[in-house]
Amino acid sequence: MSDTETATFGGGCFWCTEAAFKELAGVREVTSGYAGGHVENPTYEAVCREETGHAEVTRVEYDPEEITYADLLGVFFTVHDPTTLNRQGPDVGTQYRSVVLYESEEQRDTVERFVVELAEEGAYDDEIVTEIEPLDAFYEAEEYHQDYYEKNPGDSYCTFNAEPKIRKVREKFADLARGQEA
DSSP: OOOOEEEEEEESOHHHHHHHHTTBTTEEEEEEEEESOSSSSOOHHHHHTTOSOOEEEEEEEEOTTTSOHHHHHHHHHHHSOTTSTTEETTEESGGGOEEEEESSHHHHHHHHHHHHHHHHHTOSSSOOOOEEEEOOOEEEOOGGGTTHHHHOTTOHHHHHHHHHHHHHHHHHTTTTBOSOOO
């Protein structure tokens, strides 16, 4: 098995983005957490009160021989709306901002090019507001947030917000998905 790499994305509620990334072949692990803030070891409650500056993020560990960083960006920019500032669906606040936290200069260059290409293609009606920042620290979210969709498949929030993202991955990225039926 080859070495894995990690990528960190914030695109609204981490329960939803975690569930979407878990659909992809080559993804070894997805961890919900917090990044981009100014407080060490933030709690969910403090993040929700917008006291820490953190975004809810998912850290994706992947095998670059099976799936590329650019592939992950494609999924990320499809399963959330990168044109809404501090909002995704029903969730409002800076913790739900669209952000890519790069972990290397190569990732920074790739995401910057990716966003320029999306803008040039006119992929969205509105301007992309996704922040592109270096990852300074990643703090794993509390255990009850990990694998939330898997543990709570009947949760109405997940039904209305996570399941559409999962369907998008299965439909639009069938070549990258683990092979489940859409």
